Amino acid sequence: MSPSLKIAVRFLVAKKRSMVMSLAGIVFGVGFFILTQAQTSGFEDFFIRTILGTDGAVRIEDRLQDTIRSLKSGSKSNSGFSIAADREGRSYISGVAEPRLIRDALNEFPAVTAISGVLRGNAILEGIGKKKGSAQVYGIDLDDHLAVSDLESQIVQGGFEEFRNNPRGILIGKKMAEIMQISVGGSVVLQAQSERRRYRIAAIYETGVSDIDKSRIFMQISETRSLLRKPHGVSFLQINLTDRNKADEVASRIQMITNHSTVSWQEREKTWLTVFNFIRISTALTVTSIILISGLGMFNTLVMIVMEKTKEISILRSMGYTRGDISSIFLWEGGIVLIIGTFLGTLVGAALTFAVSRIPIRITGIFATDSFVVSWSLWHYVAAVSTAVVIVMCASVIPARRAARLEPGDVIRGTSQ
Amino acid sequence: MSQAIESESLLSTEREIMLSCSGLHRYLGGGDGRVHVLHGVGVEAECGQMSAIVGPSGCGKSTLLYLLGLLDRPDGGEIWINGKEVATASDEERTAVRCTEIGFVFQFHFLLPEFSAIENVMLPARKLGRLGSDEMRETAHELLKAVGLGEKTHRLPSQLSGGEQQRVAIARSLMNSPSIILADEPTGNLDVTNSNLVFEFLMRLAKEKGQAVILVTHNPDIADRCDRILQMRDGSFL
Incomplete structure (x- = not known):
């Protein structure tokens, strides 16, 4: 010492x-x-x-509108998508009109591990005793969506079997189920555009995000197209990455290549x-x-x-x-x-x-x-x-x-x- | 340069002078209160010789001793220790000289209260690092035995009397076998018996080990028994 x-x-x-x-x-x-x-x-x-388990690492949403000609062609298209207002000095056409082309482009990104196309729309939900509430319908391909989210682990009641086999089977959030006083096996009516259809609760999920759990309804994408009368395209593509921390970098490259607004989780949840x-x-x-x-x-x-x-x-x-x-x-x-x-x-x-x-x-x-x-x-x-x-x-x-x-x-x- | 070498050789061999100083000046205080304490003082200390510096309080005895012990720097003059001029040397060089060449005994023992007697004695050797742990302990024990404290080596300073504490301090000053012992009123706080004991021990060291001992004292009996007496008044030797 x-x-x-x-x-x-x-x-x-x-x-x-x-x-x-x-x-x-x-x-x-x-x-x-x-x-x-x-x-x-x-x-x-x-x-x-x-x-990340609910909304994914990256989302490709609206197409960037950069010329008058493309604006016109976009508006004339019969896809059911509309022109969005200016955001941050740029115009957008809401939705992804050609998801297959975007998927092909995304194959060039080794960081992208899975892609799920989602068709989104608003609907009115009617439950027991004519109890009504607003809902957001998410049309998904189940297998694709399970690869980009934690939906499987978020299921708290029921299972996917009925959802897969029955186009009228839907997944609803726990909060919504509580508000509407419905459970698995029960039925609700969804009203969108001029359509009014009855659906059966296949499973109840809980993300923990109350805004999602009280409003989001998952259903098969084909049924959603029919309900919302949107025969083509998707509202957005949800993407999973190998490294979540590179989402910003990957998102900006995707935006540049696909000419679609692409938002990383860091930007989305900045607040x-x-x-x-x-x-x-x-x-x-x-x-x-x-x-x-x-x-x-x-x-x-x-x-x-x-x-x-x-x-x-x-x-x-x-x-x-x-x-x-x-x-x-x-x-x-x-x-x-x-x-x-x-x-x-x-x-x-x-x-x-x-x-x-x-x-x-x-x-x-x-x-x-x-x-x-x-x-x-x-x-x-x-x-x-x-x-x-x-x-x-x-x-x-x-x-x-x-x-x-x-x-x-x-x-x-x-x-x- | 050749003159310095000649003088160095002369100091260290022919006259066996371990320590010398010349023309030492020291001022203390500042501004209007500045006092000229030492007026060009010179002194030599030979091996095996015991010198006493005496004089009235405030005449500069202790100040001179601290300068010779390299605890203070002079405002003018030279100090030679073992052939080296050290008055203007760097702090590191002066510290190294203090470690190897000088043993200090103060009027108050200044033992570290947290350390036992033997640990206090070993402190200089721990710094020097020449001895192994066992050898260091053995040497310290021998020194304490020589000052009559062989049975109290593990006592804390608070468990020793004033005379015993001073003897521990003397043993500590000898631990690195210095060639110069500087003692500032070492018997000032001791009774007659302890004063004689301490003085005899210092005298024996000078004679047996050839160490140059300079002590400052107010006690004329002690001074009379030294080899030489240096009278000081108003910052100069008479």
């Missing part, structure tokens, strides 16, 4: 009480930092998983992602204040030690201890508290994260969960430890430099004369 380290340990032990206070602050600061990051990241990850990011940073800053206060406590304790130990420091200097040795005594003191504090802090953080993940709590709205959602990431631990390192070392450097600057002659003369 180096002499500076040995001296540092003895000085620390002599100041047990105040050092334990600083240590406790660092332990809890690091622990809570990890816990809050695990929670906020956990909810964010869960939200991302939910939105929520910004909220999550803000909460994560905000909690990190709040919890950092605990470490900061501990750092200040540590700074005070070290300054006190330097002031109390000026004679001892001078004696050490008179024995041949260099300014660097003296400085390292106080840096070691900070380092020891830091090592113990961050070690215990990470353990506390991990234990708290585990404990919180077991707390039963029912959350629905933007996702559905029965317990606190946490994310286990090494980066939370790295960030917490790095924050503690920066704060504690800053708190140690100033007293260490002050101790090293002491002139032994001045101190001893002041004492002995």
